[in-house]
Amino acid sequence: MSSERRGLGKGLEALIPPAPTPSGVTEVEVDRIVPNPRQPRQALDPEALQELATSIEEQGLVQPLVVTEVEGGFQLLVGERRWRAAQLAGLEMVPVVIREATPQQMVELALVENLQREDLNPLETATAYQQLVEEFGMTQQEVADKVGKNRVTVTNTLRLLKLPDEVKNALLSDEISEGHARAMLRLRGGVAQLQVLQAIINKGLSVRQTEDLVRRMVEEPKTEPKPPQKSPELRALEDEFRQALGTKVNLTQGSRGGRLVIYYYSDEELQGIYDVIVGD
Structure with a gap:
């Protein structure tokens, strides 16, 4: 097992300690269980779900679900695929282990379970990381430690949301x-x-x-846009100004007028241009 998955092997006991009351396996009605609203996985493969339901019909639900008590029933912590497949298989009762869990632990446990099974799409993983950071104030390093990843991996995964x-x-x-x-x-x-x-x-x-x-x-260099080509008439007029003033001239023309730029390189040249235009 690589070092990056070090946190995923801690299991349920590390994330959610047993409730103070006995928490062995018990049977509850399947319709008294509601899904975890903080479940990061957004979609389930219908074909794989049906295959699991067929297996449950034949062998029963071997691995118990993990739930926490809520008003009127139970909320899933671990085992949403098995719970939904059990419903498809027509089970009325399912084995569960009851635990206490805070909202943050519910997110952490659902995330870790899916990462262990490699069930999450990268965007679903990113959304769960974001929830831990924004809703529960965890740093990216704390998220990385919790799920057994390095911080750079968590950072790059979060960037997918952009x-x-x-x-x-x-x-x-x-x-x-x-x-x-x-x-x-x-x-x-x-x-x-x-x-x-x-x-x-x-x-x-x-x-x-x-x-x-x-x-x-x-890496593609950004080329400067080329100035529009001047008409022969405009170039001829520009040459006449240049000859008359004895210096560089730039004449441009647009749909609503234009611009005449006269260059000079010394006070003497400026005086000469003044004399030509204004006169004595």
Whole structure:
């Protein structure tokens, strides 16, 4: 096991100590259980859920759910997939372990459970990290310690939330991978990121190809816009001014007038220009 997953092995006891009352396995009605509103996972695979329901029909629910008591029933802490599959399988009673938990512990436990199972989409993970930081005042380092990741990993995951909605939706629907999304973070502005997204989808770019494309876009020098070409008539008039004044002249013309710039390089030249224009 790598050092980055060190916190995930601590298990339920480390995050939520047993309640002061006996907390062994007991049976409760499945319809008295409500889902964890702080569950970071936003979607469940219907096909995988049905497969689990079929297994539960045949073998029963072997691993108990973990719940906490709330008014009128119980709230899930661990085991939402098993709970929903048990409902599909038609179970009326399910085994549970009852624990006490604060709102913060509910987020932490749901997050750690899904990270252990690698069930979360990167955006779901980022949203859970953000909830721990913003709602419970945890630092990114504290979040990293809690879930067994290093701080840089947590920081980079949180940055995914800054991507345009179109990119985030593509990541949620598996049109692009986390590697594609991370590559786009180098770009400033949603327009460029959306251009890369379309290139990934239309051309089937790999993560490495996406990184190369982004690098070229970042390193591409910004060229100054070329001034509009002057008409022959305007150039001829500019030459006449130059000859008459004996110095460099720049004449530009727009739709509502123009500008005549006369250059001089000494007081004597300025006096000469004055004499030509104003006279004695």
